[in-house]
Amino acid sequence: MTVTVSDACIGCRFCMNLCSDVFAELPNGKAYAIGGEIPADAKEMVLEAKTNCPAVAISTMGE
Ligand code: SF4
Numbered sequence: 569m570t571v572t573v574s575d576a577c578i579g580c581r582f583c584m585n586l587c588s589d590v591f592a593e594l595p596n597g598k599a600y601a602i603g604g605e606i607p608a609d610a611k612e613m614v615l616e617a618k619t620n621c622p623a624v625a626i627s628t629m630g631e
Contacts, residue, residue: 569630571601571614577625583617590614599625 571590573583579597590610591599606614618626
């Protein structure tokens with residue numbers, strides 16, 4: 569599974585606080601996600617972040 573964050577992010581930090589291995593903050597306060605395949609043990613948290621992102625800015629591809 570890979571994950572991306574769109575420009576719709578409002579910088580609420582929810583995803584970053586939930587899973588700092590995958591999500592980090594850009595200088596503009598928005599989130600970005602690490603590139604490449606998500607570590608297996610982080611997938612559940614990534615999906616939780618995606619479900620609860622208030623800006624619906626998190627997208628995943630693959631399993
Ligand atoms: S949860 Fe959504 S809006 Fe909040 S920082 Fe992450 S991507 Fe941005």
